[in-house]
Amino acid sequence: MIVAEQKPIQEIKAMIADHQKVLVVGCATCVTVCMAGGEKEVGIIASCLRMALRIDGKEPQMIEDCIQRQCEWEFVDTLKDKVDGVDAVLSSACGVGVQALAERFPNKPVYPALNTSFMGMPKEHGLWVENCRGCGNCGLGRFGGICPIARCSKGLLNGPCGGSQNGKCEVSKEMDCGWQLIYERLKRLDQLEKLEEILPPKDWSTDRDKGQRRMYRGDVYYEQTV
Amino acid sequence: MSKQFKDVLASGEFVITSEIGPPKGTNIEKMLHHIEILKDKVHGMNVTDNQSSVMRLSSVAVCHIITDHGGEPILQMTCRDRNRMALQSDLLSAYVLGVRNVLCLTGDHISLGDHKGAKQVFDLDSVQLIAAVKSLEAGQDIGGNKLDGGVEFCVGATATPEADNMDSQFLKFRKKIKTGAGFFQTQAVYDMVKLKAFMEYARQSDVKILAGILVLVSAGMARYLNANVAGVTVPQELIDEMAGAEKGKALQKGMEIAARQIKQIKDEKICDGVHIMAIGKEEVVPEILSMSGV
Amino acid sequence: MSEQFEPEIVAFCCHYCAYGAADLAGSMRLNYPANVKIIKLPCTGKVDIIYLLKAFEDGADGVFVVGCLEGNCHFTDGNIKAKRRVARAKKLLDEIGLGGERLDMFNMSASMGPKFAEVAREMTERIKGLCPNPLREKMKNEGGGR
Numbered sequence: 001m002i003v004a005e006q007k008p009i010q011e012i013k014a015m016i017a018d019h020q021k022v023l024v025v026g027c028a029t030c031v032t033v034c035m036a037g038g039e040k041e042v043g044i045i046a047s048c049l050r051m052a053l054r055i056d057g058k059e060p061q062m063i064e065d066c067i068q069r070q071c072e073w074e075f076v077d078t079l080k081d082k083v084d085g086v087d088a089v090l091s092s093a094c095g096v097g098v099q100a101l102a103e104r105f106p107n108k109p110v111y112p113a114l115n116t117s118f119m120g121m122p123k124e125h126g127l128w129v130e131n132c133r134g135c136g137n138c139g140l141g142r143f144g145g146i147c148p149i150a151r152c153s154k155g156l157l158n159g160p161c162g163g164s165q166n167g168k169c170e171v172s173k174e175m176d177c178g179w180q181l182i183y184e185r186l187k188r189l190d191q192l193e194k195l196e197e198i199l200p201p202k203d204w205s206t207d208r209d210k211g212q213r214r215m216y217r218g219d220v221y222y223e224q225t226v
Numbered sequence: 227m228s229k230q231f232k233d234v235l236a237s238g239e240f241v242i243t244s245e246i247g248p249p250k251g252t253n254i255e256k257m258l259h260h261i262e263i264l265k266d267k268v269h270g271m272n273v274t275d276n277q278s279s280v281m282r283l284s285s286v287a288v289c290h291i292i293t294d295h296g297g298e299p300i301l302q303m304t305c306r307d308r309n310r311m312a313l314q315s316d317l318l319s320a321y322v323l324g325v326r327n328v329l330c331l332t333g334d335h336i337s338l339g340d341h342k343g344a345k346q347v348f349d350l351d352s353v354q355l356i357a358a359v360k361s362l363e364a365g366q367d368i369g370g371n372k373l374d375g376g377v378e379f380c381v382g383a384t385a386t387p388e389a390d391n392m393d394s395q396f397l398k399f400r401k402k403i404k405t406g407a408g409f410f411q412t413q414a415v416y417d418m419v420k421l422k423a424f425m426e427y428a429r430q431s432d433v434k435i436l437a438g439i440l441v442l443v444s445a446g447m448a449r450y451l452n453a454n455v456a457g458v459t460v461p462q463e464l465i466d467e468m469a470g471a472e473k474g475k476a477l478q479k480g481m482e483i484a485a486r487q488i489k490q491i492k493d494e495k496i497c498d499g500v501h502i503m504a505i506g507k508e509e510v511v512p513e514i515l516s517m518s519g520v
Numbered sequence: 521m522s523e524q525f526e527p528e529i530v531a532f533c534c535h536y537c538a539y540g541a542a543d544l545a546g547s548m549r550l551n552y553p554a555n556v557k558i559i560k561l562p563c564t565g566k567v568d569i570i571y572l573l574k575a576f577e578d579g580a581d582g583v584f585v586v587g588c589l590e591g592n593c594h595f596t597d598g599n600i601k602a603k604r605r606v607a608r609a610k611k612l613l614d615e616i617g618l619g620g621e622r623l624d625m626f627n628m629s630a631s632m633g634p635k636f637a638e639v640a641r642e643m644t645e646r647i648k649g650l651c652p653n654p655l656r657e658k659m660k661n662e663g664g665g666r
Binding site for chain 1: 568569570573574576577612615616617618654655658
């Protein structure tokens with residue numbers, strides 16, 4: 001899932017301060033699960049903004065809503081009437097959702113209420129960790145199912161650096177050394193020989209380095225022919 | 227010293243290298259002084275590359291200055307700040323500027339330094355950087371494109387003899403050797419027992435190993451290293467020895483310890499040489515060497 | 521602020537402890553400020569951040585949450601959950617500009633009537649030291665709520 005966290009109220013306030021009527025719209029998928037931008041958080045964000053703006057002498061109107069997914073047109077389109085009636089939209093979705101709204105409602109300012117952080121999972125209740133960088137060329141097969149790109153702070157491919165100690169990373173004593181995890185897991189699986197191969201530099205052309213990535217599938221994509 | 231570093235390595239002579247830390251700024255006076263003091267005392271001067279992720283004068287420029295002053299520079303290159311294009315380009319540049327030795331390192335993480343918000347690179351890792359040097363030597367870049375004029379470097383890498391995860395460290399060590407590292411400079415070592423254990427493994431290949439000797443300046447520094455620097459452990463008896471030094475004599479004590487260890491490493495033929503790190507106090511290196519009798 | 525400022529305070533009270541304590545304080549005829557409005561909850565674990573925020577949005581000058589003594593929650597750890605939510609709400613109040621000191625949490629048992637009275641007085645005194653909730657002033661001027 002996509003993990004995000006709320007921006008500070010003052011930062012959001014500064015973005016929407018000049019708009020009187022604002023639609024605060026949440027997303028009921030990833031950001032609801034990570035407790036950053038679902039229905040409940042929309043209520044909190046809207047309440048905080050109403051108070052902060054009124055202290056500044058404004059009389060804002062906040063309309064609250066939450067749709068199933070902000071990254072799919074069929075859900076985004078249900079917002080049309082509400083969006084027509086406001087001056088701006090504050091999206092508490094990930095960056096994908098914010099951009100979907102911006103694209104669908106070209107005449108309406110759309111602002112983000114969240115910082116989209118990473119792809120990951122809740123490791124424990126209230127603790128989320130990044131596990132995938134979306135590099136576009138998955139190598140988990142050779143690393144025992146633990147990604148060195150996402151979980152080694154330097155993204156090293158051929159083994160740990162000298163900064164690994166007691167299974168932790170030099171960046172923080174809280175952070176596991178990804179390479180130590182890989183090594184131990186492959187040892188347990190009796191597959192350490194997999195690590196002996198000297199890996200060449202990674203081909204980053206499948207990462208975002210070639211600009212916006214797109215994926216096309218002929219069996220399901222029907223180009224408009226009219 | 228007039229001999230090239232690679233010839234010294236090949237000669238079987240006890241190898242001595244030291245370190246030159248480029249300044250933060252353009253005032254190179256103190257650094258030139260260190261170069262002058264060291265150039266005839268050591269076989270190579272290792273120039274650090276934005277050491278500890280702190281932005282400084284470039285290691286390529288300083289290596290060039292060292293060759294100008296008649297010294298033998300060893301260019302440190304980390305993978306932190308440059309992608310594969312910049313790394314290769316700098317290797318070519320260093321070569322035409324007269325640099326003939328390169329030490330390939332991963333590099334500290336950007337968050338440990340003075341530009342914490344910078345975008346770190348690590349496009350290559352240290353093994354791949356060694357491979358890149360080898361590729362340039364073979365006359366082509368790592369994209370497979372032919373070069374008009376190649377390079378010839380004596381390539382080194384690093385190892386951490388006192389790491390707590392030696393199994394996985396040895397994995398990397400093996401890969402560095404396989405890729406073409408001809409010499410290794412170790413992380414600071416204080417425990418000769420651990421160093422010997424590491425050497426037992428390292429001696430399976432014929433690469434040259436230079437033991438890292440980091441001069442202690444106080445008991446506090448020793449404790450700091452233990453608490454904060456991965457792969458470095460100062461044994462309690464050395465900390466006690468430092469703590470027992472007379473007031474104002476701690477550096478002297480640290481030099482004594484360094485000299486003692488250098489002598490032991492040479493006399494017992496534990497390693498092929500030493501790499502002495504005095505971090506900003508390079509002027510004490512000649513005295514340490516004379517104390518050690520090497 | 522004027523000496524006459526009488527703060528409006530909302531107390532979210534757990535049914536199993538604080539509500540009993542407040543009741544006991546009443547039966548014991550203990551004196552505590554009359555402007556503390558009590559809202560009874562089955563457990564402070566029911567306290568949601570939005571409840572706390574809405575209280576302020578609707579003009580409360582101060583809010584406090586009273587739950588069972590830690591380790592004695594009727595529902596195991598509702599009071600611990602409340603404690604964390606109160607901490608987050610305090611941060612939000614700071615960000616909003618109202619100030620986190622207007623909100624607090626206390627723990628007591630049903631037999632601690634005097635403690636309830638003391639807490640009610642303490643919160644009242646604390647809020648008196650601040651200005652009234654600026655949102656209430658604005659509501660008054662506009663003659664109504666949201």
